Amino acid sequence: MNNLNLNGSQISKGDLFQMLMRVSIASVITYYSVKWMMDQIDPTSKNKKKAKIRAEEQLKRLCEDGNFKINSQKFNDYELMIASHIVVPNDIPVCWNDIAGLEAVIQELRDSVVLPIRHKHIFSQSKLWQAPKGVLLHGPPGCGKTLIAKATAKEAGMRFINLDVAILTDKWYGESQKLASAVFSLALKIQPCIIFIDEIDSFLRSRSSNDHEATAMMKTQFMMLWDGLNTNSDATVIVMGATNRPQDLDKAIVRRMPAQFHISLPNVEQRLKILKLIMENEAVHESVDFNRLAKITTGFSGSDLREMCRNASVSRMRQFMVTNTDMAKEVLNTEFNARSPIAVTMDDLVRSFDKIQESKVHTGQVLIESRIDLD
Numbered sequence: 001m002n003n004l005n006l007n008g009s010q011i012s013k014g015d016l017f018q019m020l021m022r023v024s025i026a027s028v029i030t031y032y033s034v035k036w037m038m039d040q041i042d043p044t045s046k047n048k049k050k051a052k053i054r055a056e057e058q059l060k061r062l063c064e065d066g067n068f069k070i071n072s073q074k075f076n077d078y079e080l081m082i083a084s085h086i087v088v089p090n091d092i093p094v095c096w097n098d099i100a101g102l103e104a105v106i107q108e109l110r111d112s113v114v115l116p117i118r119h120k121h122i123f124s125q126s127k128l129w130q131a132p133k134g135v136l137l138h139g140p141p142g143c144g145k146t147l148i149a150k151a152t153a154k155e156a157g158m159r160f161i162n163l164d165v166a167i168l169t170d171k172w173y174g175e176s177q178k179l180a181s182a183v184f185s186l187a188l189k190i191q192p193c194i195i196f197i198d199e200i201d202s203f204l205r206s207r208s209s210n211d212h213e214a215t216a217m218m219k220t221q222f223m224m225l226w227d228g229l230n231t232n233s234d235a236t237v238i239v240m241g242a243t244n245r246p247q248d249l250d251k252a253i254v255r256r257m258p259a260q261f262h263i264s265l266p267n268v269e270q271r272l273k274i275l276k277l278i279m280e281n282e283a284v285h286e287s288v289d290f291n292r293l294a295k296i297t298t299g300f301s302g303s304d305l306r307e308m309c310r311n312a313s314v315s316r317m318r319q320f321m322v323t324n325t326d327m328a329k330e331v332l333n334t335e336f337n338a339r340s341p342i343a344v345t346m347d348d349l350v351r352s353f354d355k356i357q358e359s360k361v362h363t364g365q366v367l368i369e370s371r372i373d374l375d
């Protein structure tokens with residue numbers, strides 16, 4: 001009775017049970033071996049694991065930072081990939097005070113973005129008072145576009161997703177569309193949120209027939225999801241893009257960013273403000289003439305000015321170290337003020353200016369004639 005007749009051969013129930021056990025064990029081993037092999041072959045698996053760990057850290061930071069409950073939300077794998085790029089407002093190191101010479105842009109962003117988000121209950125009364133769902137910052141490199149985006153998030157108390165578009169377009173990650181959709185679903189879960197896309201032109205440039213089919217589909221889907229924000233009155237999510245090449249942007253994208261700001265190279269007054277801000281807490285020798293520095297630095301961006309000051313300051317410190325053998329003790333005993341030997345001098349700054357100007361000439365950023373004019 002305990003034997004079964006399979007295709008004419010007799011098998012006991014015990015044998016059958018053993019056979020089933022073996023097959024099950026073999027299947028489990030095969031499954032994990034194949035999974036392990038796939039992980040070894042997949043070049044992004046390490047990055048994915050790292051991204052997951054970072055995402056969990058960032059989501060924990062969100063809980064510590066504000067009234068966000070991680071347990072009430074569920075995140076899929078794609079959202080976790082994107083969540084590794086979240087920055088919580090408390091961790092954003094810049095605010096309006098760290099930006100010089102862009103008062104008009106700051107004022108407009110304060111009125112059109114920060115106020116409606118900070119006082120949502122008042123501004124929700126009229127559709128016309130809502131913050132725009134898309135903001136475009138355009139202008140030459142190094143003039144403060146990223147600074148402005150981060151400071152806006154900080155001042156509005158918004159979470160910031162610094163979207164690395166490479167993961168959306170990288171063929172190794174695949175499933176671009178699922179990742180694109182995760183960007184928006186994650187932003188909605190952690191709202192209020194700014195999705196910041198630096199060099200947005202490289203990602204959403206004018207569509208052409210050369211576009212890979214998957215890329216074209218992902219762009220279309222990105223725009224559809226973005227439109228979803230406009231129709232969802234509860235969504236406090238803003239897509240903020242920065243570009244040096246606004247002319248390369250897809251017209252459909254430009255239309256989705258009604259608030260646009262041109263951040264140009266700073267003029268002489270702006271350069272003066274930026275220089276003073278950069279050197280605000282530094283040891284500056286009385287020989288330093290900020291007005292003259294602002295005048296000679298025509299064509300310099302905020303980033304160039306910072307580099308000029310950094311170079312000068314480092315070179316002053318290096319000189320101090322060369323002439324002082326017991327360096328650590330000397331530095332600790334030296335006051336950090338205008339009279340100290342480590343205070344940066346006008347000569348240090350002019351030398352640093354020459355160096356940067358020289359490199360700008362070689363890289364074609366400054367014409368030789370304009371350099372001669374400055375002398």
Ligand SMILES: Nc1ncnc2c1ncn2[C@@H]1O[C@H](COP(=O)(O)OP(=O)(O)OP(=O)(O)O)[C@@H](O)[C@H]1O
Pocket residue numbers: 098099100101102140141142143144145146147148198242243244274277301302303304306
């Ligand atoms: N207006 C400014 N006030 C103070 N610092 C500035 C200003 N503009 C630029 N900087 C300095 O230059 C650095 C680079 O600026 P930022 O990254 O915001 O430029 P960007 O316009 O986003 O450049 P890119 O287009 O290359 O990304 C800043 O970290 C800051 O130190």
